[in-house]
Structures are given as C-alpha cells and as structure tokens.
Amino acid sequence: MRAIEFRDPSSYDDRVFALLEHYGVALCLHDMHSSASGGRIVGPFIYVRFHFGESKYGGAYDDARLDEWGTWLAARAASGLDAFAYFDNDVGGHAPRDAVRLRNRVKQRRVA
Numbered sequence: 001m002r003a004i005e006f007r008d009p010s011s012y013d014d015r016v017f018a019l020l021e022h023y024g025v026a027l028c029l030h031d032m033h034s035s036a037s038g039g040r041i042v043g044p045f046i047y048v049r050f051h052f053g054e055s056k057y058g059g060a061y062d063d064a065r066l067d068e069w070g071t072w073l074a075a076r077a078a079s080g081l082d083a084f085a086y087f088d089n090d091v092g093g094h095a096p097r098d099a100v101r102l103r104n105r106v107k108q109r110r111v112a
Contacts, residue, residue: 003028003047007035017042039072046076046083050098060094061087061101070105078110 004020005028006012017040020027026043030036032051048069050061069085077083085102087095 001045002026003043003045005030005049006037007032009035012037012040041076041081044082046073046081048073048083048085050085050087050095050102059090059092061098063101066098066102066105070102071109073102074106074109077106 002024003026006016017027019025020042024044026045026047027037027040028047028049029039029041030049030051050069073083073085083106085099087098087102089095
C-alpha cells in the first residue's frame with residue numbers, strides 16, 4: 001500500500017491523478033490550510049491525514065468537522081473501500097482523543 005500527500009495545490013491535476021491510479025498509489029487527503037486536498041478519491045484505498053484542529057498542527061477538532069468526516073468515511077467504507085485516518089501529533093495531545101472520536105462516529109454511521 002502506497003500513498004502520497006501533496007502540499008502544493010498545483011499537484012491536484014487530472015494528469016497526476018491518472019498516474020497515481022496507474023501505479024496504484026492513493027492520494028492522501030488532508031485539511032491543511034492553503035493546500036487542502038478536498039475529498040477526491042484517487043487510488044485503491046482512502047488515507048486521510050488530519051493536520052488542522054483549532055490551529056495549524058494543534059488543538060482538538062470540533063464535533064461538526066468530525067461528524068462530517070465520520071459520515072463521509074463511513075459511506076466510503078460501506079462501498080467497500082478500505083479507509084485509514086491519521087491525526088498529526090500536537091502539543092495538547094488531542095490527536096489520540098480525536099482519533100477515537102472519529103472512529104466512534106464512523107462505527108455509529110456504519111451501523112445505522
């Protein structure tokens with residue numbers, strides 16, 4: 001399994017996406033300001049990196065954002081795609097708690 005994360009928005013190009021698909025590389029989705037990837041699925045699985053809580057590389061995610069991602073990820077997983085999510089470390093230690101909160105939302109929506 002391979003994934004690539006772009007930080008330069010110019011990389012979000014159909015020609016790049018075609019190459020990723022051809023080589024079986026997933027596009028890493030992320031929410032970093034000024035280079036957020038959006039929700040386009042490219043590749044054989046979904047990999048999401050969460051960078052931005054209350055501030056760049058810090059703070060907890062609010063419930064509304066985790067609700068949106070939980071719904072989106074549950075729908076993709078229900079369609080048969082493997083989905084992985086990773087929260088960047090932060091000084092306040094929010095990443096592991098946010099990961100559990102997101103996992104619970106995905107589970108709730110998969111059951112519903």
